[in-house]
Amino acid sequence: MASGLVPLSVITASASLPETYRWLRETWGPVAGVELEPGVNAWLVMGHPEMLELVRNEWVFSRDARNWGDYRDGVVAPDSGLGPMMFYRPNVIGADGMEHRRLRRPLDDALAAVDQRQMRRAVERTCQDLITAFIHRGHADLVSEYAQIVPLLALAEESGLNPQEGRDLLETLAALFGSADDAQEGNRRFEEILARLIRARQANSANDVASSLVRHPDLRSDDEVLQSLVVLISAGQQTLSAWISRALWLMLTDPRFASRLRGGRLGVDEALDEVLWRDPPMTHMPARYALIDTELGGQRIARGDALILGLAAANTDPRIHTDAVEREIGNRAHLGFSAGPHQCPARTPARLIARVAVEQALHLLPRIALSIPAGTVTSIPSPWMRHLASLPVTFTPTSDTALNPSVR
Template identity: 80%
Template sequence: MTIPPSGCPAHTAPGRVVPLSEITASASLPDTYDRLREVWGPVARAELEPGVNAWLVTGHQEVLKLVRDEHIFSRDARNWKDWQNGVVRPDSGLGPMMFYRDNVIGADGPEHRRLRRPLDDALACVDQRQMRRAVERTCRERIAAFRHHGQADLVSEYSQSVALLALAEMSGLNPQEGQELLAALAKLFGSAEDAQEGNRRFESILERLIHARQAAPKEDLASFLVRHDDLRSDAEVLQSLVVLISAGQQTLSAWISRTLWLMLTDARFESRLRGGRLGVDEALDDVLWRDPPMTHMPARYALIDTELGGQQIARGDALILGLAAANSDPRIHPEGVEREIGNRSHLGWSAGQHRCPGETPARLIARTAVEQALHGLPGITLTGPVSTAPSPWMRHLASLPVQFTPPGSPTA
């Protein structure tokens, strides 16, 4: 990355356009974003795939403008000029995350509000106590599968399964279908060559669920959505489930595993295991500030030629929400990046009309999963390095190896 010479405005700076996946995988996100701001200002160019670029919005106030002004920045990907002009291939790995979907994520204005109501209504009807009991049961079952070994990978053996099985049970899927869904989602979020295959498999599983609930409704989210008056077709029911599960599973798993990693490695939280004052809720918030599950959120598309953060944005340009970048914007942290305990003004849930609707159930699931792991695995410690799964959008931990005292041990 080239730093502009002294006196050269950031928005005219030359330099290599950095791949978004390289930014996401950087060892220190704040340092990487600082270097981008030095070159570009609060709105930087980034490469989505070879030959396809977009704007990465790293400034806090710029992200807020982006998400709040739907008359200038649309969520409808049919406005993306690189898609219109064939620069992006129909089989591109970017498709499942960035191509238009006829659902709440791809809509603006009154249509968005119509499609949003079923999601808000469905999540509002979730029985919090019943859900907590169900998540606790799932956590205990997952822990029981490996606790006698004295070691485990808390990503593959715990956080992924807990997040998915919790959402699957809420939605109406059985455990086997949930595991099939997990494999499909991993491909979808990877935005690699098999992303569209994963997307097709993902939707096929949910189509079967919808048909089953039309024939025999139950007390689950799928049945609720099938009956909702604002959803006018099977396709709209399907896409509502796609949003609920795809947006929830990967982000929940990432949030759980990142919080566990933080509590096992950060002295402020590690002491909680020995009676310190900072606990799980504080760790959950810290992750949403420093390493939110969605590092980069796709996307908005400019409806007119405009300006943002000193950059000239052309009609049809794609803009990526740098949620982690906005959280570390030095303009909102003049005294440094340390946040006071209990501050929840981060953009971990995004903002504006498309702010995530699942904050309450997601926090309940994540808190329960972290608490159950810490309480159910005595003497838990990290045993090796962690790595992240490749993705332009997320810094999902690929593994979290731990050891602990198994039942029956003299020190148990």
């Protein structure tokens, strides 16, 4: 691959993704060389058919980072910022073939058993509690005070933790993303809370995700149960938070949605769909690693090369779109959740949580409006996501007793 490639984080942060992808396609075709960090390059797959080929052919493109040449050869430092998203971990995400299917079945079964109505009620309660904490104030940041918190509390409750344990888990996450010393301690406490839950469900089964995993015959050790629970809670956290924030931003700023808002609940599902098409939570998803020398989208891929899933780019591949993306509303053939054996197992619960979170904010905060110009919202720098840094809003301050039944 050539040197002097565009850093992936620059592509992700570009003011207009469609224009950047158009330029990259003109230069490279559907698969472009990009830089992950100085000295570490990868392929960004932007074509829709190439993406499907990448994620469906696991005998050519492995999910296991131990097949990544730069990782194996020590080109990537052990403390590289790429580690959290790209390094190998012994869980479903890093497995291929039969081993992947064995670790994946328990997740699919646990998620399929989730009671949707019960979950909806629990998420509504969580949203109302969060809104109660700031509704008297007349202003809030819907990213840090809401979208970042709802997913973890919802996933924790679904897993089997009570609200206080969910809050404890949230605190450990704050530590995890804090200083290096805190991070280790945060990780230990995060796993300890989940290990305690697993021991409790081994003693007494309940109707929750943890119990389903504990009972599952495909999981062979307590550690596999723990890692499955860790993946289920952590994989949904940032993705859901980004989806909720972007959908709220769209509904607050785009006249098509703003006018629907006044009419009631219409529009939330359409906003969620539009975000998945135009600006999916995982803009660029790591990664697959070539097991052999091969070819993709006209590029020669060498064994050990890393390939990044350009999910946002594939959604707007001009070869599959004859129309504007917004005409696709209601069509869920986007690649926001990827495809193939590793595609996200949580589309249904993820949509439910995101829909309830957006609905509750829009309907409980009277006269809600963005408090800065629409075009000035910024994203947290990252090669992978365009998560909004904040979403400051104003609304008519209201007594929290209107919302919180416990203080009525």
